[in-house]
Amino acid sequence: MVAKPVFRTCGLTGLKIHDDAEKLIKANAVIAIVVLAIGGLMGLLVVLTRWPSVHLLPADLFYLALTAHGIDILIVWCIFFEVALMYFASAILLGSRIAAPKMGWVAFGLMVLGAAITNWKVLEGNSSVMMTSYVPMQADPLFYVGLILFAVGALIACFIFLGTLVIAKEEKTYEGSIPLVTFGALVACIIAVYTIASGAIILIPTFLWSIGLISHIDPLMYKVVWWGMGHSSQQINVAAHIAVWYAIAAILFGAKPLSEKVSRMAYLTYVFFLQIASAHHLLVEPGLSSSYKIFNTSYGMYLAVLGSMIHGLTVPGCIEAAQRKKGFNKGLFEWLRKAPWGNPVFSGMFLSLIMFGFLGGISGVTMGVEQINIMIHNTIYVPGHFHGTVAVGTTLAFMAITYFLVPALWQREIVMPGLAKLQPYLFGLGMGVFSLFMMGAGTLGVSRRHWDMAFSDAPHAFSYPPAAYLMMGIVGISGVIAVVGGALFVVIIVASVLFGKPIKASAPAPAPSPVASYGSEQHAAVPGTFVLALLFLTMFVLYYFVNWKYLASTWLMS
Amino acid sequence: MSITPPEQKIWFNEPVDKVELLWVGMALVWALIMFAMMPLWHLKGSQNMSNEAYRIQPEAYQAKVDAMVEKFKVGEEGKAKTPVVHPPAGSDVYLLARLWEWYPVLELEQGKSYRIHLSSLDWQHGFSVQPANINLQVHPGIDEVVTITPTTSGDFGIICNEYCGIGHHTMLGKLRVVAAK
Numbered sequence: 001m002v003a004k005p006v007f008r009t010c011g012l013t014g015l016k017i018h019d020d021a022e023k024l025i026k027a028n029a030v031i032a033i034v035v036l037a038i039g040g041l042m043g044l045l046v047v048l049t050r051w052p053s054v055h056l057l058p059a060d061l062f063y064l065a066l067t068a069h070g071i072d073i074l075i076v077w078c079i080f081f082e083v084a085l086m087y088f089a090s091a092i093l094l095g096s097r098i099a100a101p102k103m104g105w106v107a108f109g110l111m112v113l114g115a116a117i118t119n120w121k122v123l124e125g126n127s128s129v130m131m132t133s134y135v136p137m138q139a140d141p142l143f144y145v146g147l148i149l150f151a152v153g154a155l156i157a158c159f160i161f162l163g164t165l166v167i168a169k170e171e172k173t174y175e176g177s178i179p180l181v182t183f184g185a186l187v188a189c190i191i192a193v194y195t196i197a198s199g200a201i202i203l204i205p206t207f208l209w210s211i212g213l214i215s216h217i218d219p220l221m222y223k224v225v226w227w228g229m230g231h232s233s234q235q236i237n238v239a240a241h242i243a244v245w246y247a248i249a250a251i252l253f254g255a256k257p258l259s260e261k262v263s264r265m266a267y268l269t270y271v272f273f274l275q276i277a278s279a280h281h282l283l284v285e286p287g288l289s290s291s292y293k294i295f296n297t298s299y300g301m302y303l304a305v306l307g308s309m310i311h312g313l314t315v316p317g318c319i320e321a322a323q324r325k326k327g328f329n330k331g332l333f334e335w336l337r338k339a340p341w342g343n344p345v346f347s348g349m350f351l352s353l354i355m356f357g358f359l360g361g362i363s364g365v366t367m368g369v370e371q372i373n374i375m376i377h378n379t380i381y382v383p384g385h386f387h388g389t390v391a392v393g394t395t396l397a398f399m400a401i402t403y404f405l406v407p408a409l410w411q412r413e414i415v416m417p418g419l420a421k422l423q424p425y426l427f428g429l430g431m432g433v434f435s436l437f438m439m440g441a442g443t444l445g446v447s448r449r450h451w452d453m454a455f456s457d458a459p460h461a462f463s464y465p466p467a468a469y470l471m472m473g474i475v476g477i478s479g480v481i482a483v484v485g486g487a488l489f490v491v492i493i494v495a496s497v498l499f500g501k502p503i504k505a506s507a508p509a510p511a512p513s514p515v516a517s518y519g520s521e522q523h524a525a526v527p528g529t530f531v532l533a534l535l536f537l538t539m540f541v542l543y544y545f546v547n548w549k550y551l552a553s554t555w556l557m558s
Numbered sequence: 559m560s561i562t563p564p565e566q567k568i569w570f571n572e573p574v575d576k577v578e579l580l581w582v583g584m585a586l587v588w589a590l591i592m593f594a595m596m597p598l599w600h601l602k603g604s605q606n607m608s609n610e611a612y613r614i615q616p617e618a619y620q621a622k623v624d625a626m627v628e629k630f631k632v633g634e635e636g637k638a639k640t641p642v643v644h645p646p647a648g649s650d651v652y653l654l655a656r657l658w659e660w661y662p663v664l665e666l667e668q669g670k671s672y673r674i675h676l677s678s679l680d681w682q683h684g685f686s687v688q689p690a691n692i693n694l695q696v697h698p699g700i701d702e703v704v705t706i707t708p709t710t711s712g713d714f715g716i717i718c719n720e721y722c723g724i725g726h727h728t729m730l731g732k733l734r735v736v737a738a739k
Binding site: 246 | 559560561562563564565567569570572574575577578580581582584585586588589590592593595596597599600603604605606607608609611635636637638640659663671676680681682684686687688689690691692693694695696697698699700701702704705706707708709710715717718719720721722723724726727728729730731732
């Protein structure tokens with residue numbers, strides 16, 4: 001006999017919360033934050049080593065810390081948090097019980113075990129193969145086993161999410177279509193399923209190779225399939241953090257999408273086109289044709305970029321529309337000026353939105369051009385770009401919604417509200433500058449994943465221009481500022497969960513009422529957002545062509 | 559709201575605002591322009607990826623490198639006394655990557671074209687010519703051929719920018735471009 005599901009009603013939001021779902025969300029979010037702390041510490045060690053005048057770690061420990069930082073942040077932190085978000089977007093937003101909670105704990109256990117094994121092997125020092133673990137460089141067999149276990153756990157979590165959608169539909173816990181945020185989580189889940197499939201296809205044979213059962217893994221084939229996981233996992237992040245943006249717009253402003261159709265279509269382009277984008281890691285590989293590279297790297301003619309550009313308008317657009325409905329109508333930007341910039345839920349979300357577009361988005365599309373990639377491949381421009389997506393985009397958005405989840409799920413107030421107010425700026429702006437100057441150093445040719453930019457032990461001499469050293473110094477300083485911001489987040493959240501003042505369930509609901517309908521004829525205009533979008537497009541076009549000009553000045557090659 | 563089901567059940571038929579449609583149109587046009595730029599540069603531009611590559615055994619590649627070094631060696635350079643070769647313009651030039659060196663040192667003439675071959679004997683490496691800022695991936699077992707015409711002269715570093723183990727940061731080669739004779 002199955003026990004009757006236990007629900008409570010959230011005093012803060014009025015959401016109907018299934019007890020089992022809540023426990024799973026909390027567990028996954030807690031581990032996510034623990035991993036963020038570990039991965040962040042590794043990041044601090046990396047940045048202190050790449051800061052030329054500090055150069056903290058010896059070479060072996062540097063490569064070890066870099067491997068751990070990449071795996072813990074790019075994979076483990078993001079996926080744990082996304083599992084929590086998927087459960088939230090299904091069970092909680094739909095007011096449903098979660099499917100198979102026991103399997104949820106199995107998934108959780110597998111993910112924790114897998115992450116622990118891989119971390120153990122990396123920290124032991126014999127698996128400093130970087131997150132990408134390109135063959136024929138070999139890691140300890142258990143390194144791959146850990147990743148495989150983690151992936152199996154994540155896959156189970158995806159199916160629990162899908163199962164919950166089925167249950168909610170069956171038990172009629174909502175009417176009509178699923179909410180946009182749940183739809184976004186569904187897109188993230190679909191991408192996650194084929195991400196994990198790619199991972200399994202390549203990591204299982206690589207594991208068998210590491211224990212000697214397979215004699216050879218082709219390095220080029222490895223890369224093609226591995227990036228089907230490596231890049232797609234970052235697309236899970238994109239789909240998930242855009243869902244978080246929409247969720248925060250709704251939670252804080254009662255905003256509804258300008259148009260359900262447009263926003264959902266934009267999401268749909270991700271399902272169809274994001275996977276092939278993994279080819280843009282292979283632009284300067286030998287043995288792949290230019291036509292393969294051009295079609296795939298452009299996400300099939302940049303149709304997924306189109307999706308992101310649409311969200312770039314519709315997310316701030318729905319906030320503007322909601323704010324204007326509430327009377328913030330003066331000029332182009334009163335709606336934005338009078339937004340709650342002191343609330344970390346908002347400031348984190350909006351900084352994430354802006355910097356993801358301007359830093360991560362523009363640079364990502366530009367460096368993904370087949371020919372421009374010749375100037376950028378494996379330079380420190382590349383981590384510059386993805387700190388502009390994963391750190392200031394995904395991580396900052398996840399931090400922002402955590403400031404909402406703690407009161408909603410743990411029913412605790414955020415402690416140290418003054419510092420919490422400051423935290424998104426410290427992390428976001430620090431990381432923004434960090435990302436920007438890494439890109440700058442990359443255009444001067446500074447290599448990524450490199451311990452010694454002075455080449456002191458090399459057989460020949462080479463020195464980068466002084467500007468490269470200056471930029472790497474700024475990278476060091478801003479990186480440390482970002483780490484302080486990240487550490488502050490971990491401290492605030494852990495302290496709030498443990499010692500925050502309990503929020504009484506009977507507290508008056510400060511949740512905003514949804515704004516009146518404007519989805520159809522009485523549509524609110526969003527001129528401010530459109531001006532921002534035009535600014536974005538102008539920057540994009542300029543930056544894109546500046547890079548072509550820069551390319552035209554280098555040596556001829558064909 | 560975005561966290562609740564759409565108010566209208568048949569949301570697909572809701573009219574879309576002009577601003578949104580305009581933006582979607584602009585973004586689509588921009589996407590297509592960017593898409594067109596890549597094939598266009600293959601036709602009109604002078605910096606393109608080569609599509610020429612062959613499977614090769616590391617020993618066979620090493621033999622080609624050794625033959626070239628024997629034929630065109632003009633000196634030695636660096637702490638490891640790496641041979642310097644000055645191959646004739648237009649010829650096939652073989653550069654070898656291995657843990658942790660680029661072999662040999664190349665001396666090329668400005669404005670002349672060379673068929674540069676790249677391959678690794680062991681792991682993957684990254685061919686990064688600085689400060690010209692040309693970055694290509696080097697694989698074991700693949701002989702990659704790219705025709706390069708240096709347009710600037712001087713001493714250039716060949717940095718390995720694909721992580722290749724503990725000596726990765728010492729893997730620095732040299733490429734010298736001299737005025738054409």
